Amino acid sequence: MCGIIGFTGRAAALPVLLSGLRRMEYRGYDSAGVAVVSAGGIQCRRAVGKVSALDAALAADPVDASATCGIGHTRWATHGAPAVRNAHPHLSPDGRVAVVHNGIIDNYAALREGIKSRGGVFRSETDSEALAHLIREKLDDAGSLIEATCRALQNVEGTYGIAVVCTDAPDEIVVARKGSPVVIGTADGASFVASDAAALAGRTQSVTFLDDGDAALLKPGSFEIRSISAGAAVVRPATPLDFAPGAVEKGGFEHFMLKEIFEQPEALENCLRGRLLSEDGTAKLSGLHLDAREIASLSGIVVTACGTSYYAGLHGAYAFEQFAGIPARIEQAAEFRYRNPIVAPDTALVSLSQSGETADTLAAVREAKRKGALVLSICNVVGSTIAREAGRGIYLHAGPEIGVASTKAFLCQVAALGMMALLFGRTRRLSCEDGRAIVSALEALPDLVRAVLSQNDKIAAIAEKYAGARDAFFIGRGYQYPAALEGALKLKEISYLHAEGYHAAELKHGPIALLDENVPVVALVPQGPGHDKTLGNIQECRARNAPVVAIATEGDSAVEAFTADVVRVPPCPEFTAAVPVVVAEQLFAYHVARLRGEPIDQPRNLAKSVTVE
Numbered sequence: 001m002c003g004i005i006g007f008t009g010r011a012a013a014l015p016v017l018l019s020g021l022r023r024m025e026y027r028g029y030d031s032a033g034v035a036v037v038s039a040g041g042i043q044c045r046r047a048v049g050k051v052s053a054l055d056a057a058l059a060a061d062p063v064d065a066s067a068t069c070g071i072g073h074t075r076w077a078t079h080g081a082p083a084v085r086n087a088h089p090h091l092s093p094d095g096r097v098a099v100v101h102n103g104i105i106d107n108y109a110a111l112r113e114g115i116k117s118r119g120g121v122f123r124s125e126t127d128s129e130a131l132a133h134l135i136r137e138k139l140d141d142a143g144s145l146i147e148a149t150c151r152a153l154q155n156v157e158g159t160y161g162i163a164v165v166c167t168d169a170p171d172e173i174v175v176a177r178k179g180s181p182v183v184i185g186t187a188d189g190a191s192f193v194a195s196d197a198a199a200l201a202g203r204t205q206s207v208t209f210l211d212d213g214d215a216a217l218l219k220p221g222s223f224e225i226r227s228i229s230a231g232a233a234v235v236r237p238a239t240p241l242d243f244a245p246g247a248v249e250k251g252g253f254e255h256f257m258l259k260e261i262f263e264q265p266e267a268l269e270n271c272l273r274g275r276l277l278s279e280d281g282t283a284k285l286s287g288l289h290l291d292a293r294e295i296a297s298l299s300g301i302v303v304t305a306c307g308t309s310y311y312a313g314l315h316g317a318y319a320f321e322q323f324a325g326i327p328a329r330i331e332q333a334a335e336f337r338y339r340n341p342i343v344a345p346d347t348a349l350v351s352l353s354q355s356g357e358t359a360d361t362l363a364a365v366r367e368a369k370r371k372g373a374l375v376l377s378i379c380n381v382v383g384s385t386i387a388r389e390a391g392r393g394i395y396l397h398a399g400p401e402i403g404v405a406s407t408k409a410f411l412c413q414v415a416a417l418g419m420m421a422l423l424f425g426r427t428r429r430l431s432c433e434d435g436r437a438i439v440s441a442l443e444a445l446p447d448l449v450r451a452v453l454s455q456n457d458k459i460a461a462i463a464e465k466y467a468g469a470r471d472a473f474f475i476g477r478g479y480q481y482p483a484a485l486e487g488a489l490k491l492k493e494i495s496y497l498h499a500e501g502y503h504a505a506e507l508k509h510g511p512i513a514l515l516d517e518n519v520p521v522v523a524l525v526p527q528g529p530g531h532d533k534t535l536g537n538i539q540e541c542r543a544r545n546a547p548v549v550a551i552a553t554e555g556d557s558a559v560e561a562f563t564a565d566v567v568r569v570p571p572c573p574e575f576t577a578a579v580p581v582v583v584a585e586q587l588f589a590y591h592v593a594r595l596r597g598e599p600i601d602q603p604r605n606l607a608k609s610v611t612v613e
């Protein structure tokens with residue numbers, strides 16, 4: 001997704017802009033640019049490719065290094081191919097205004113025609129350039145940049161997060177949002193704007209998230225928020241920026257993904273901290289703002305999400321039914337929002353999103369609210385749009401997840417849903433004793449993960465045997481079925497090796513036709529209800545000469561009859577066994593991708609947060 005950064009203060013702007021762009025590289029992009037403002041006007045430099053290409057463009061044609069105000073952008077193309085002319089910032093024809101934009105302008109074709117009819121000339125194929133024209137058109141009558149920006153945005157339909165600078169006010173930045181995140185902050189006589197709080201880590205102690213319909217005027221060390229439409233002053237709460245120093249750096253690991261895989265014990269400890277009540281065998285999730293009577297009156301639960309979060313949601317749906325006895329289903333967010341789903345008023349919709357900005361999941365939240373459902377969110381990014389629009393929910397506290405492939409967020413989502421299912425169960429038929437057993441199982445998660453992490457070298461050796469494969473299957477039953485889906489996604493999204501997750505029993509209904517000695521099968525077969533049947537499925541795979549990698553419980557010698565490639569996980573209850581299993585899958589995928597020389601943290605075609613449909 002696109003990234004926005006902006007700075008106005010007393011120090012040089014360019015280093016802050018470039019550092020912020022680098023912090024957002026993980027989001028996935030195909031071009032980058034900066035614009036700085038000084039008495040001499042606006043200077044803009046853009047480049048296709050990574051920020052390093054922008055560095056080269058700046059070295060070849062420097063901007064005013066003393067400029068103390070500027071904006072920057074990383075672009076993930078939606079309208080117009082990756083090209084310098086389509087990169088942001090976009091300038092008005094006379095160079096007085098520069099704009100960076102995240103989002104999609106739905107009525108940009110009509111806007112372009114109108115601007116052209118008034119003599120405007122476009123230099124790009126983007127929707128975003130229309131904003132530079134519109135703001136410039138309003139500037140002379142409006143009397144200020146923020147008023148001109150707000151008037152221009154009255155004509156815009158669609159989504160935007162923008163930052164605007166102007167030669168008329170060389171120390172001002174105007175920002176606005178509708179549907180695409182914008183966060184602002186101040187420190188040491190400077191003001192900052194970004195589309196992702198991680199870009200401001202270490203720059204400011206707290207940030208303020210704009211709401212849809214907000215605009216803000218940033219001056220060095222201060223900002224004022226107003227309504228775009230009404231102009232009235234608006235106050236938004238400040239949120240502590242709790243990224244530990246270096247949290248957005250790699251910490252000595254080769255990739256952010258590996259760092260985040262190894263951070264999972266601590267991430268789980270942070271997610272669970274203060275929320276498990278051992279004595280009462282339940283969980284305390286005050287962010288839900290639900291009392292026991294409201295929970296007890298729920299007749300159904302719909303969990304909705306995308307991608308990895310969807311697989312965590314499937315795991316959670318099983319837990320809701322197992323512990324709370326509430327009918328629960330998982331729905332892909334894009335399906336939920338368009339199929340006019342049946343949502344009873346006493347249904348809870350649990351939206352799951354690491355970024356809290358996924359467009360399809362956000363739309364599902366809005367659809368559920370329109371249908372009167374009780375909407376809850378489980379997000380990782382504090383203050384994110386889904387969290388704020390749901391209004392009730394819990395945060396993962398997993399820390400910033402920089403790698404595009406989600407790892408620690410998945411584990412924490414499983415733990416968070418488990419705590420929610422425990423809480424819901426204890427308002428119903430789940431006994432205190434059974435609740436205590438679940439509390440113990442959740443408390444044991446960090447050590448289960450550590451046990452698998454200690455096998456990193458062994459898993460790397462197994463990965464080496466299969467790094468050349470072209471296809472692979474992941475199979476599991478029960479809670480291991482979402483784990484199989486997640487393992488397949490991890491492998492394909494970072495190694496580009498085609499992989500499918502399948503219910504172990506489903507293989508014989510077609511996919512088994514694909515098996516031969518070139519198609520490895522990763523079989524998830526920890527001790528539990530599905531163990532013996534999955535052993536049978538492993539036999540079916542071996543009968544077709546498919547090599548098998550088994551992820552099995554320590555001491556389970558049965559699998560050794562079928563394969564020597566066994567990753568061991570500690571014994572644990574069925575409900576938590578997917579967590580150590582998925583860690584083994586994460587490491588397997590990571591090492592296959594590393595051996596194949598793929599970029600891992602920024603896989604081709606992918607973005608960390610898919611804020612467009």
Ligand code: AGP
Pocket residue numbers: 306307308309352353354355356357358361404405406407493607608609610
């Ligand atoms: C997972 O590794 C992928 N990056 C992707 O499937 C991701 O889980 C999905 O886009 C949902 O993102 P969210 O959790 O931020 O909503």
